[in-house]
Amino acid sequence: MKLRHLITTLAAGLVFFNVSANAADRGKAYVSNQDGGVTVIDINTLATSGTIDVKGEGPRGLAISEDGKTLIVATRENGSVSVIDTATNEVIKQIPVGKNPEFVRVRGNFAFVSYEPSAKGGPPPTPGSAAAKEAEKEAEDDDAEPARIGIIDLKLGKKVREIVGGPETEGIEFSKDGKLLVITNEADNTVTVHNMKSGKLIKTIKTHEYGDRPRGVKASPDGNTYVVTLEYGNKFLVLNKNFKVLRTVDTGATPYGIAYDRKGERIYVAANKAKTLEVFDAKTFEKVKEVATGNRCWHFSFTPDDKEILLACGKSDAVFVIDAEKLEVTKQIEDKKMPWGVVTYPKSVGSLDKPL
Numbered sequence: 001m002k003l004r005h006l007i008t009t010l011a012a013g014l015v016f017f018n019v020s021a022n023a024a025d026r027g028k029a030y031v032s033n034q035d036g037g038v039t040v041i042d043i044n045t046l047a048t049s050g051t052i053d054v055k056g057e058g059p060r061g062l063a064i065s066e067d068g069k070t071l072i073v074a075t076r077e078n079g080s081v082s083v084i085d086t087a088t089n090e091v092i093k094q095i096p097v098g099k100n101p102e103f104v105r106v107r108g109n110f111a112f113v114s115y116e117p118s119a120k121g122g123p124p125p126t127p128g129s130a131a132a133k134e135a136e137k138e139a140e141d142d143d144a145e146p147a148r149i150g151i152i153d154l155k156l157g158k159k160v161r162e163i164v165g166g167p168e169t170e171g172i173e174f175s176k177d178g179k180l181l182v183i184t185n186e187a188d189n190t191v192t193v194h195n196m197k198s199g200k201l202i203k204t205i206k207t208h209e210y211g212d213r214p215r216g217v218k219a220s221p222d223g224n225t226y227v228v229t230l231e232y233g234n235k236f237l238v239l240n241k242n243f244k245v246l247r248t249v250d251t252g253a254t255p256y257g258i259a260y261d262r263k264g265e266r267i268y269v270a271a272n273k274a275k276t277l278e279v280f281d282a283k284t285f286e287k288v289k290e291v292a293t294g295n296r297c298w299h300f301s302f303t304p305d306d307k308e309i310l311l312a313c314g315k316s317d318a319v320f321v322i323d324a325e326k327l328e329v330t331k332q333i334e335d336k337k338m339p340w341g342v343v344t345y346p347k348s349v350g351s352l353d354k355p356l
Contacts, residue, residue, distance in 0.1 A: 027304045028086075029344045030071055031312055031319055032059040033337035038073060039319075040089065041310070043303050043344065046321055046331055052089045054082040060340050061104040063111065063353055068345040070154065072111050074101035081113055081152065086345070093157050097150040105172045107356060111152040114169040114183070117145040149183065163199035166190050171216045174356070175241075176223025182243075184214035184228060191217065191228055193243055203243050210248050211235055216258035216269075216351055220282070227267060229255040236269060238285070249285045252276050257299040257351030262306060270297050270311065270351065277311055279327060289327045293320050299341040301350030312339035 028049070029041040038059060042049040056075025063072050064086070071084040075094075079101060083093040098115035105112045147169035148162045166185025173182040180202070181194045189212050191205040207214050211233010219226050225246075228237040235248045236255060252274025259268050260282060267280040275295065279288040294316030301310050302324060309322040312335075319339055321331040343353045 027344055027346050029301065029303070029310050029319075029342055030062060030064065031310075031335060031342045032062045032073060032340045033335065034058055034060065034314065034340050035337040037337065038062065038071070038084075039335050039337070039339070041319065041333060043308075046308070046333060048333060048335070050089060052084060053091070054084065055091045055094060056080060056082055060102050061113070061352065062341055062343055063104040063106040064343050064345050064347060065106055065154065066108070066347070066356070068347075072104050072106060072113075072152075072154075074104050074113055074115075076100055076102070079115070081111065083154070083157070095152055095157060095159065097152070097159055098148060101150070103170065103172050103352075105174070105353070106154075107174055107178065109154050111154055112172055112181070113150045113152060114147060114165065114172060115150055116147045116168055118147075118167070147185065149181065161199070163194050164201075165194075166192055170214065171218075171228075173217045173219055173226070176219060178356075182217055182219070182226060184217050186213045186215060186231070189214065191237075191239075191243075205239065205243055205245065207233070207237060210237055210245070215256045218259050218351070218354070220260050221262065221264040225282075227258055227260075229258045229269060231256060231272075234271075236267075247285070249280060251278055252290065259300070259302075259349050259351045259354070261302070262349050268300065268309070268351075270300055272296060272298060277309065277322060291322055291327050291329065293322075293329065294318060294332075299351045301342045301344050301353065302348045304344055304346040304348045306348070310342050310344070312342045314338045314340060 026043040031039040038052040040050040054073050056078045058076030061074040073082045080094045080096045082091045085092050097113050100116040103114040147165045150159045153160045165183050167187035170186045171184040189208045193203040211230030213231035215231050216229040224241045226239040231254045235250050238246045252271030254272040255269045257270040269278045277291040294313035296315040297313040311320040317336045318332040347355045
């Protein structure tokens with residue numbers, strides 16, 4: 001009886017230890033680097049814990065599966081995504097998608113990847129410039145292929161179908177019920193809404209009268225509102241659940257990544273040339289605060305416990321750590337390979353990802 005009691009006590013102790021250890025683990029962040037690979041950050045220490053060779057050049061968009069077992073990274077130069085086992089940080093498969101893959105979102109067993117068959121490299125020219133007028137003339141003369149969203153079945157390990165977007169598709173978002181796909185198209189200044197199953201175009205929202213180059217897009221947690229950054233408008237667009245434009249909100253120069261917090265109380269915008277992370281009240285749209293950041297800060301994610309915001313600043317060679325309550329930069333994590341985007345596991349809200 002004493003032996004049995006001892007074994008029971010030890011077993012209970014081990015269970016308690018494991019639960020405590022798991023409860024203490026704040027998770028990991030994964031940062032794509034345009035100059036090569038993915039940086040892994042231990043959120044417990046807010047320090048780099050490793051790097052991943054994605055077996056492809058120009059990593060940009062990335063997403064993590066719902067169970068956290070696989071990381072999917074778009075590699076621009078070889079037109080594919082690398083599927084990575086997060087237990088070993090090894091590439092287990094490379095799946096061809098198409099030319100110039102950029103954004104990645106995961107829903108269930110499927111990855112949604114934007115790519116651009118007609119991409120010529122580099123960003124679109126400034127609206128109204130000589131280069132922009134020349135590009136418009138070329139577009140009229142050419143039968144350029146529109147961008148597409150390649151849909152990958154992660155179980156089968158291959159692209160199974162496509163949804164046709166507009167020229168140079170950027171952000172990807174899902175409606176709350178999962179029936180609609182919302183994408184931003186920077187080259188023709190539109191937001192398009194598509195039926196998820198059929199790919200059919202349901203609605204087109206033209207942004208030119210409000211601002212050009214729509215980039216980031218996010219739905220509110222309740223699914224009733226969508227926000228879209230207009231990079232060459234210095235504002236973001238607010239749409240209702242039926243995609244009617246409600247208003248615009250002024251931001252700092254060249255806004256890009258955008259996200260709601262988990263409760264939907266605030267909206268966060270990475271304003272690139274303003275070098276700020278800007279925070280807005282999600283009901284009144286009044287600006288709450290501007291956080292001074294670094295150079296070319298495009299994408300960000302909250303940590304899974306919502307205590308910090310991790311902001312990838314490509315030309316500052318760093319991931320900025322921002323206290324989410326005080327809204328102050330507390331640390332910079334060095335990353336000299338041009339950090340582009342960041343996601344976490346457990347999944348958190350951010351400009352590239354959010355829990356579904």
